[in-house]
């Protein structure tokens with residue numbers, strides 16, 4: 001669904017910046033260091049969980065100075081809404097995963113349902129090992145643990161750095177909480 005320009009501007013004006021771009025870039029540096037320790041020398045297959053992880057993937061991979069390959073996996077459960085539903089698979093590269101040391105890269109761990117589902121699917125598909133990393137973790141209970149986290153933020157509806165609000169704002173260079181009246 002398209003947002004008209006005045007609605008878009010209103011959402012942006014009412015939103016609150018929780019993490020600046022400088023803080024996010026520092027978090028990406030820390031994630032790269034942690035992932036290098038875990039994965040350098042293992043020739044991992046990095047799986048970008050589309051669509052939101054496209055931004056963290058693009059920012060993180062040039063910081064990883066070791067042999068790796070990139071593929072994508074697409075499981076979604078929000079589909080432009082601010083509340084999650086059932087998991088919907090759009091792309092599951094089962095054949096490519098067999099025997100690989102997999103790193104699942106996502107933008108956010110919220111309830112943890114998506115990451116739990118994707119990690120289970122990779123194990124079912126015969127990955128040699130599965131590690132997970134998210135740019136943002138919400139401070140709340142999750143269905144699964146994650147190995148590497150960028151920043152931890154309050155349990156509000158967020159946009160920026162890949163996170164969308166109704167399909168928009170993924171390109172915003174900071175993490176913002178949407179005002180209650182807009183959620």
Ligand SMILES: O=P(O)(O)OC[C@H]1O[C@H](OP(=O)(O)OP(=O)(O)O)[C@H](O)[C@@H]1O
Nearest residue numbers: 050051052076077078110111112113114
């Ligand atoms: O921990 P959870 O509560 O399961 O939520 C996290 C998931 O929600 C978002 O995906 P979404 O379905 O919105 O797809 P998108 O990546 O296209 O935005 C995000 O990219 C995570 O994959």
Ligand SMILES: Nc1nc2[nH]cnc2c(=O)[nH]1
Nearest residue numbers: 110156157158163164165
């Ligand atoms: N954009 C966005 N997507 C999510 N998916 C799960 N939680 C969130 C959130 O807070 N913001």
